[in-house]
Amino acid sequence: MLNKLARWSRIRSPWVLHLNSGACNACDIEILAALTPRFDVERFGILLKATPRHADVIIASGPVTRQMRDRIIRIYEQVPDPKFVIAVGACALSGCVYRGAYNIMGGIDQVIPVNMYVPGCPARPDAIIDGVVKLLGKL
Amino acid sequence: MTDTELIEKLKADLGGKVAEIAHPAPRRLFLKVAPQDLIAVTTRLRDVYGVVFLSTISGVDNGETFEIVYHFSTPETDFNLRTEIPRADPHIASITPVIPGAILYERELQDMFGMIIDGLPDPRPLVLPDDWPAGNYPLRKDWKRVRPEEVIPGGKS
Amino acid sequence: MNFQIPIGPQHPALKEPISLRMTVEGEVITDVDIRLGYNHRGMEKLAEEKTWIQNIYLVERICGICSHSHATCYVQGVEKLMDITPPKRGLYIRYLVSELERVHSHLLWLGVAGHEAGFDSFFMYTWRDREIVMDLLEMISGNRVHYAINTLGGVRRDIDEGQKAKILKGVATLRKRSEYYFYIGANEPTFVARIAGVGYLSKESAIALCAVGPTARASGWARDVRKEDPYAVYNEVDFEVATADSCDVLGRVVVRVKELLESYKLIEQMVKGLPAGDIAVKAPRKAKPGEVVSRYEAPRGENIHYIKANGTDKPERLKVRAPTLANYPATVEMLRKGFIADIPLIFAAIDPCICCAERTVTLIAAGSGEESVVRMSDLRRRAITRHQNAPVKRNAVWPL
């Protein structure tokens, strides 16, 4: 019963933290656009939170740069359990056009475990919302 | 003042300091100067011709030499100062005292080509990420990189 | 009380990673150190390994907000190197997209400025209207952000009469809304209280530090590449360079809104005067050896690409300087002596596009960078002298 309640609440109120690890801004802007009136993710109870401590879901965008790698791990560790990671955009998936550049470590999944991949360059806000909702549906 | 008039004036004014003035396209002047004359020419351009805006500094690796191009612009025309320094001894004087906005671009040169900019007000060594190995300058042509192995999570790798 | 507060690399005010290390005394910033490199991807090296046409898509992904700026700047340079002239219709469509992009970028910026000031309603309103221009761009190019409409020798997609009508209709709506935002931005008392007199940058410092774009124009320095170095179609259309001389964040808001209105004018002229004909010519695979300096006025300021060809199908050197990088020294200047509360606003006021600035650059140091132990009394004495020497008395009065 309690577990059911906790699961229900988790599905209903995912608070997200936006993490940019060297993206080209396009995905970030689309993530932000998902907050705005046309897409309005607050309908699903999704709120963008400022600090990792309050977040449940990390929405990560961009290829991992060498400089960001340790910070990403640190931020991931700061998020209290249970936590989920959504990789948004082609760069976060594999590195996109930057794959193979000297300062790129590859996709986000090279550094932290990823629960959901949202492809697209950049992923549309609709796709991002769909990604979050699908992730929660899996719970 | 048209570009041709300007070239004449520059030739008369700067004389021996400028080796050649190329004019490949409208509003684009390429001036070639010796490294030791760089400061003098920049100061002269700033004081007399009102060239205060530095767009950027490009470095090019030409094998034996490094070519540095300073892109200045004024509302009338663009001045591109070109100078070459030997790869073995890549020293060049800083123009930051003349044009304060140049500091970023000079630090970039130091970082990417391993040139040594003399007289930089803030010469903290520039390394790419914090853990970048010393002595690696990514934009040199002979610098090659070994791509780290990627792991496919949950896959056969 | 002397703190070191880190802003970034992950911080709600910054949508991109950068690290600003602020030394603060109470609420006042005493020193700023900007550390870049979190977004450095090594794009210039990568560009040397790709062909001319592949590089269009690479430079487009330097930045997601001004993607068209980089692509256009690159393409117009390469076209000069290859000695081809795109047809007029292609050029008109190319710069039509670039003006639409300017509109989307400035609307985005207005929203972000509102968000940084805690004015979320403003953010929501401007972003709602931004969707109009996003729809137009999607209609023209097929994608919301990376339009990929440029190709060597022209553009890849044509526009028809129906699309023209839609663009004009969208622009008419946007113009009405922008005037309203202009009114709000300059009149809402709490918002004006936050932005007036904040982030002062005098004209002299703007010139000395080589500031570009709206940052320079808000300091009264009327520089616009479209005007002073008119490329492609800009000598055929009529527009004005928007300036302000209040030298603060309010001035930058005003400049950007004025530029929005100018852009609407440009879009209408371009749509109405769209010539008939082809949209592209065929480009050769290789470029002759040579070099070219290509300048372009991006939404954030002057964008400059230096391209050197060596006769193969790959560039010898592609140097990209994005406007944000040119504005960093000015930002450091503006941040000093500000309040903590002003950091996001001042930083946002240059419309930072960190990913643009960081394709190769790594570390910029402002300030002395010394880490020495200072005694409390010493600090207090310094604070007092600083207050006495502070040039601009901050406008801390509530202007109702």
Add this chain to the structure above:
Amino acid sequence: MAALRTLLYLVIYPGLLFLFVYSTFCEWFDRKVYARLQNRMGPTHTGRFGLLQPIADFVKLLAKEDVVPEAADKRLFTVLPIIGLAIVSTAGLLLPVWNFDLAAPGFTSFSGDIIVVLYLLSLPTLILFLAAWSSTNPFSTIGGARVLTMLFGYEVPLVLAVLSPAILADSWRLAEIAAFYQAKPLLLLTNLLGFIVAVIAVQAKLERTPFDIPHAETEIVGGTFTEYSGKKLALFRLTFDIEMVVSSGLLAAVFLGGFPGGAVVGFLHFVVKTLFVIFLLSLLRALTSRIRIDQVVSFAWKYLAPLAVLQLLVTILLKGLLS
């Protein structure tokens, strides 16, 4: 029996459970109004019209991992949210909704309870400061300093504004003040200025835009709450929601004529009037941008405090005229 009644009173109605449900409803109302003002829908999919959204948030936070930072004072860090919740809930018991009987003052309705409510409402600020200070995070520390700085700004105008109707009514008991204005509703108009001052001060007390300086997202991340997570954060959020209910209830009791008509009608009055105050607060939140800390203090002392004093003068003059 009496013990059981007291227990019911404390835990069910109007104690914790009722306050919990009602405050989550108020948070939903606030979020919905805020979203509608921004052209958005607000929560829609959790329960009917998204009514259960704040409860889902609360339960989710309860079920999350609880992180206590290494450098923090663990006992203080843990106990503060509970104290804060206890304080505001106690303040909630003093509202004259549940004990409207003028003739029988009791534990929760006595002469001077208006002062006690004001006092209890200013305590959470201190709790917040301690919480921020004990997290030892630079952002929290700055947030804590800002909390205290703001306290000096809004507290005096709030007290002055709330006290002037009490002076006119010649009573220090909330139920009696409300009864006085129910008898002479026209006199409420004389307190309009005080009401405006009090609404702004309450907005500052609740740390909402334009006064959300202590946890200004874009400046100092989470501010006071940066290091709080899980259960403690849930309790803090609940504390703020209940504080919002109690302060709007206080304003309703003092400025809007209280809650006449016995248990049921009085309760309806309570709901309508508190929602009205919360609507005003949401409106203020949507229409303004965050101001700077120095501007808050100068605004409070240059405009709010003089206006509150003016209101006090008007009240005293009026009282002289009436008597």
